[in-house]
Amino acid sequence: MTDDTEVPIPSAALPAPLTIAQIKEAELVALSRAPEDVLMDRAARAVARVVREELVAAGQLVPNAHVVILAGSGRNGGDALLAGALLAQDGADVTAVEVSTSAHARGKELFDAAGGVLLNAIAESGLRAADAEVKTADLVIDGIAGLGGTAGLRAPADHLVSVIPSSAVIVSVDLPSGLDADSGEVTGTHVTANVTVAFTAPSWCLVTAPASGAAGRIVVADVGVDVV
Ligand SMILES: NC(=O)C1=CN([C@@H]2O[C@H](COP(=O)(O)OP(=O)(O)OC[C@H]3O[C@@H](n4cnc5c(N)ncnc54)[C@H](OP(=O)(O)O)[C@@H]3O)[C@@H](O)[C@H]2O)[C@H](O)CC1
Numbered sequence: 517m518t519d520d521t522e523v524p525i526p527s528a529a530l531p532a533p534l535t536i537a538q539i540k541e542a543e544l545v546a547l548s549r550a551p552e553d554v555l556m557d558r559a560a561r562a563v564a565r566v567v568r569e570e571l572v573a574a575g576q577l578v579p580n581a582h583v584v585i586l587a588g589s590g591r592n593g594g595d596a597l598l599a600g601a602l603l604a605q606d607g608a609d610v611t612a613v614e615v616s617t618s619a620h621a622r623g624k625e626l627f628d629a630a631g632g633v634l635l636n637a638i639a640e641s642g643l644r645a646a647d648a649e650v651k652t653a654d655l656v657i658d659g660i661a662g663l664g665g666t667a668g669l670r671a672p673a674d675h676l677v678s679v680i681p682s683s684a685v686i687v688s689v690d691l692p693s694g695l696d697a698d699s700g701e702v703t704g705t706h707v708t709a710n711v712t713v714a715f716t717a718p719s720w721c722l723v724t725a726p727a728s729g730a731a732g733r734i735v736v737a738d739v740g741v742d743v744v
């Protein structure tokens with residue numbers, strides 16, 4: 517006879533993994549009902565909630581924390597910037613580093629309005645300043661790339677990821693940047709996260725070795741996209 521305590525708890529199980537194409541198809545249906553901003557705001561709230569939890573678990577007060585965001589040009593970076601705006605409103609010391617020519621416009625606007633400091637690491641002077649910020653981070657939010665990313669990190673993101681101190685907690689948005697979302701393959705450099713906040717469903721890289729070793733703890737947030 518099986519002891520009840522040995523039965524796995526179904527609510528703790530992750531939803532089934534989906535491919536990029538499946539997530540995008542489901543997202544298109546959701547976008548016909550709600551604007552993209554609404555979905556991204558939900559994604560940002562989920563990321564900010566996990567960041568607060570991680571800081572508390574590390575024994576840090578959110579207002580004393582130095583949080584650095586690495587933001588790519590897409591919505592993944594936008595989600596990270598919007599989360600950064602919420603954390604800056606909580607009093608955290610938040611710096612966002614654009615690792616492309618320009619990151620998500622609305623994300624940047626709200627981040628700036630919340631008092632966040634924005635740097636661009638494409639130019640040499642910006643990269644030097646960003647390097648110093650990353651080296652002193654208590655927590656890094658990885659918003660370099662998500663479902664639209666290609667495998668391997670490009671400059672200057674690769675350098676900035678390499679100087680994240682081992683003491684910093686890394687929270688990846690949707691998936692650790694540099695992984696191929698649809699497979700378990702690891703080709704090139706990538707982020708190795710302590711926690712990954714995935715939206716709607718985990719992508720295959722989060723649950724397939726060896727890539728899954730870079731995901732850390734996985735949290736799947738419902739942003740209002742129903743799986744079809
Ligand atoms: N699943 C959902 O329901 C929702 C997900 N959301 C978030 O949206 C992203 C996907 O956003 P998308 O804009 O399509 O793509 P990315 O943000 O992943 O960005 C792609 C750009 O990133 C640059 N890039 C790509 N690969 C790399 C790399 N290896 N190194 C550095 N940079 C890279 C590239 O831009 P360039 O201009 O620099 O060439 C790509 O264009 C998803 O992951 C979720 O986070 C929404 O919040 C809504 C709901």
Ligand SMILES: [K+]
Binds near residue numbers: 658659660662692
């Ligand atoms: K990411």
